[in-house]
Amino acid sequence: MQLRPExxxxxxxxxxxxxxxxxxxxxxxxxxxxxQSYLEQQFEQVDRITLYRTLRTFEQKGVIHRALDGxxxxxxxxxxxxxxxxxxxxxxxxxxxxxxxxxxCLEEMVAPRFHAPRGFRVDEAHMVLTGVCKECLEGVSP
Amino acid sequence: MQLRPExxxxxxxxxxxxxxxxxxxxxxxxxxxxxQSYLEQQFEQVDRITLYRTLRTFEQKGVIHRALDGxxxxxxxxxxxxxxxxxxxxxxxxxxxxxxxxxxCLEEMVAPRFHAPRGFRVDEAHMVLTGVCKECLEGVSP
DNA sequence: AATTTCATGCAACGTTGTTGCATTTGTGTT
DNA sequence: AACACAAATGCAACAACGTTGCATGAAATT
Ligand SMILES: [Mn+2]
Ligand SMILES: [Mn+2]
Ligand SMILES: [Zn+2]
Ligand SMILES: [Zn+2]
Numbered sequence: 001m002q003l004r005p006e007x008x009x010x011x012x013x014x015x016x017x018x019x020x021x022x023x024x025x026x027x028x029x030x031x032x033x034x035x036q037s038y039l040e041q042q043f044e045q046v047d048r049i050t051l052y053r054t055l056r057t058f059e060q061k062g063v064i065h066r067a068l069d070g071x072x073x074x075x076x077x078x079x080x081x082x083x084x085x086x087x088x089x090x091x092x093x094x095x096x097x098x099x100x101x102x103x104x105c106l107e108e109m110v111a112p113r114f115h116a117p118r119g120f121r122v123d124e125a126h127m128v129l130t131g132v133c134k135e136c137l138e139g140v141s142p
Numbered sequence: 143m144q145l146r147p148e149x150x151x152x153x154x155x156x157x158x159x160x161x162x163x164x165x166x167x168x169x170x171x172x173x174x175x176x177x178q179s180y181l182e183q184q185f186e187q188v189d190r191i192t193l194y195r196t197l198r199t200f201e202q203k204g205v206i207h208r209a210l211d212g213x214x215x216x217x218x219x220x221x222x223x224x225x226x227x228x229x230x231x232x233x234x235x236x237x238x239x240x241x242x243x244x245x246x247c248l249e250e251m252v253a254p255r256f257h258a259p260r261g262f263r264v265d266e267a268h269m270v271l272t273g274v275c276k277e278c279l280e281g282v283s284p
Numbered sequence: 285a286a287t288t289t290c291a292t293g294c295a296a297c298g299t300t301g302t303t304g305c306a307t308t309t310g311t312g313t314t
Numbered sequence: 315a316a317c318a319c320a321a322a323t324g325c326a327a328c329a330a331c332g333t334t335g336c337a338t339g340a341a342a343t344t
Contacts (some may be wrong), residue, residue: 015341017291047293053331054291061166068212068270070299092336095262099243106259111269116249119276120237126212126270159309160321178300189324194301196322214332285344292339301330308323314316 003028012061012084021048023054024063024078033067033094033103050076050118061085069096070128080105093127098138145170154203154226159175161188166205166220175209175217175236175245182230203227211238211245212270219247241278 005024009016027034028044049135055076058064062083067075082089093109096102111125147166155279158263168184169176181193197218200206204225223230235251252283253267 015290050292068210070210071256072216074214095264097262098265104260109256109259112254114251114271116273117251118246119270119279120239122237122271122274123240124271125271126272128210128270129256129262129264129266129270130211130268131258131263137204137261137263157314157321192323287344
């Protein structure tokens with residue numbers, strides 16, 4: 001995985017702008033999937049449309065992926081690598097904590113192969129786990 | 143599974159109103175998960191807020207469940223049974239066709255037990271499959 | 285430095301989620 | 315059958331988001 005924001009932009013042929021670098025820095029420091037509104041709050045002043053387009057571009061270009069977590073608030077996380085504008089390769093599970101509302105990527109947990117039912121052709125499989133995260137579990141038993 | 147709209151409302155202690163009966167009839171005839179906007183179009187004239195509250199009530203009372211399909215449009219389908227205001231028991235997978243956009247319940251496909259990673263406690267697991275449905279597959283090879 | 289291509293900021297609009305409130309309707313009781 | 319109560323509906327209203335167009339500013343290319 002690339003570690004520096006500048007290199008991530010280079011690798012995906014994206015212009016090096018202030019907003020993009022700042023967004024990437026936030027993602028790199030976070031260990032969870034982030035919503036657009038959360039990102040907005042990290043800035044003193046930023047245009048929500050610019051943020052919207054930044055996320056859309058990042059997703060299209062394979063910089064970030066959407067973390068499906070069962071809520072109605074889309075969350076995003078950095079792609080591990082290999083993803084580009086043609087294809088995403090992040091098929092790991094995502095975990096949503098019902099207690100704190102955080103969403104985590106479970107990179108190590110990959111959806112098993114499923115045989116297609118009813119004559120369908122299955123191209124991708126995503127798993128969404130819900131429960132209580134480690135921090136919240138430890139918090140309730142002091 | 144209950145087959146008549148009237149009985150579904152009785153079983154869940156819901157008042158028998160025109161909108162509710164009509165919505166249930168649409169769900170009973172459909173073999174796929176439906177969005178609120180789709181339901182709206184099935185009526186000549188209906189208030190969207192009433193429809194919104196109808197779906198919310200149905201979901202709370204265990205009449206319908208939300209079908210997670212990876213899109214940003216919530217879809218709903220009838221619960222198989224046993225669901226009530228206290229708990230939902232529909233943990234089957236859902237399939238989303240990238241071609242026609244339809245979402246289907248895969249009642250027969252239940253998420254396997256997962257061991258909790260990273261010290262998390264997993265309460266529920268949902269699976270979302272994407273690909274091409276039977277109708278669309280047959281449509282392209284005439 | 286000039287040019288070109290693209291990102292940004294802002295206005296604007298549509299959709300959806302959500303609540304408050306007055307009115308109508310369903311249902312159990314006189 | 316009429317009544318009374320609780321709940322559902324219709325409508326106004328607002329917030330949050332997603333999305334596009336356009337003028338302006340910034341990055342990359344020459
Ligand atoms: Mn992820
Ligand atoms: Mn379902
Ligand atoms: Zn938590
Ligand atoms: Zn299809």
